Amino acid sequence: MSVKLSAEEIAILVRDYRLTKEPIINSNYSLCAQELLNTKQALKYLQKIAPFFQSPSILVTASLFAKRYSVLTMASAFYAMSRFDKGIPVHIDNIWIEAENNAKPWLPKIRLIDSTVSELILDRNQWRDEVLRGIFADNLAKVWQSLTIITKIPKTILWENTAIYVNWLYETKLKEDASEQELARIQEDYHYIVKQAPGILFGERKNPLTHYCGPKVTIEESEHPVRLRKTCCFYYQTSDETKDFCISCPKIKRP
Template sequence: MIKLTGEQEEALGQFRLARKGKSSPLTIKAENLLDPTQTGAYLEAVKNQLGAPDNKTAASILIKRYAFLPVIYLYCMTSWNVKLDIRHENITIVSQERDGLWLPGFHFVRLQGQGAGMDRDQWREDAVRTLFKGHIFPLINRIASEGKVSRLILWENIAIYLFWLYEKILPLEMHSERAAEDYRFILEEAPGNLFGCENTNPLKKFDSRKILSENTGEMVRPRKTCCYSYLTSSGKRCGTCPHSCSSKRRIPDE
């Protein structure tokens, strides 16, 4: 096993890696989120924290915040060739706030993982399976069931941060070519069974054509589903909100 260095741990702080935090109703072991006797109470606590009107909204925002755990994992996989121990029992969601926003972090009991070895392609396939089929798929199913929210919304909440990591963050770093290869594999080549889905890759469908945002002048990929962020007490819509983008679609000149 490879134990991450202090420098690496510090680098992951930008993706909300957290040290063990104070006790809070919103701090919970990831494995307990899979417990049907605890999921409902946790969603209720999240709903109250966000000022959300219902558990559907709370469930969506919870998974949107949770998407930073896959970001941590995939950053380690691509940048350092480390497949982190992401078993549910090794992860604690740590409640924390920034500028009045609830932005939970993630504490690893053991911040360590396996190296790539000689056959990186096979290792990468196993790493993707471990993350999505082993960790994310059962969590999405439990939260979707408890919150009565579409799984498509929850998968897109994961997808948007995958896009961000591989399109905005990793291309600026040393291993940009490896990042491009990993991104292509996850989004285009990985079969559905690596994600716990029988037939299709649940992330691929959200890779839609980008449009020019009239608000920012930047190219954005409009969401296909709504995350309900505007229903929370902040009232804010995300920058790729399908309601906003659909009324302001503009394809840039070729």
Template sequence: MKLSQHDIAKLKPYRFFDHTNPLVVKETFASVFNDERQALIELERVCEVMNAPDLKVAASIFMKRYAFLPVITLYSMTMLKKKLNPSIQNISFIDSFENDMWLPSIKFQSMSSIDMDTDYPHLREKLYRELFAQHIYGVMDTLSRVTKLSKLIMWENIGIYLFWLYESLLEENKDPMIHRLITEDFHFLLDDQNAKLFGPYNHNPLKRYFHEKRYFQQYDAHVRVRSTCCFSYRLDEKENRCKTCPQACKKLR
């Protein structure tokens, strides 16, 4: 079945590309990251577009943008009960900008979906394997070989957005039944028993980054401090660090 207009409206806040949008500046197919040479060409382009100082910084920020692919896919799974096709051949990126910041939209070439209510546990596991082990891990592996960027940084770049997604959904949905279903999917995301669904791992690569939030008076907010630095500050001439940056938070303690 195809996504309905209601489904598309729900996904658009997460940078989901609506096929009815005629504005396509530049489309890049995710499959370029199956090949190191093509990946390097694309990464050099992205480096120039985002004005990054080097390819390692560009790769890290790129993976933060890439994180919205799992955000869209898991939102659809949890809230719409629809399994999208996250295969690398089905995904492309559409250049878009906000305040001169490169924030690409995620395009699903085919917007067909499978009703997950038919066999939710089986389809959830299948979706995870397709999304992470067969797609995301491969992209990370290519970027790591091309730039020497640690996969630890890339996994945390993805994890922070998925934690934000599920914590936001839990905050917004107070209905006990919906709240329970969101909680179950959140636990599944962090379960060590699902390590193999993310790639050749014995431990869940996201679980290590799910720390308790700490209160910082300077921010008047509870913050989950990162374990790794994503290098976002190197895109800023003033070198302002994220409030979740381990180096920035260390100075505030």
């Protein structure tokens, strides 16, 4: 069944989950997401946004862009799925990246071309699979493949960048002000996404997130347990020579 988000639901997603209703006029950094699948257009876009990251190479730019793109694609879609039981269509031919000129920090938003959403009727598991397919197989997997072709960045880095934000959204952000019933649904969805969902929903042979969603460990650099990364995102190569590694970086030598 197709419905619309309510005004209250839209307000939440606009305020906290990177959704926007209006295009940014005369922005040099907004584009139809489908253009990311055109190697020439995608390369041009990565070169254009590189200064926002103070990136020294197209490889580093691709990794840092992937972090932002995964968040804007997943955040509102996951919130709507797990809190509203509504499916936002974020397949790649239905979204625009909207970004302010010279914004600091560079935090783009997502705009839907068709804002009609799907609503749960009977089988939530089947419905959820279709929502997840739209997020991953019909969007992120296609963009990650394009970035890999253009920059030679390993897809393992791009999927771990994705997994980090899946973990953050479901372990922290989506739980804010949630009822007991919503918390149970959030936990169920999270477990399914990272442990049980088949690879076909991600456009891959197997679930690409499971490997990056293991237990947290205690390290000296953090007061709280963290998941150690298995791949490096290249953040340390940005800005100046004193930039430190992320505390979870695999390049850090540990006892």
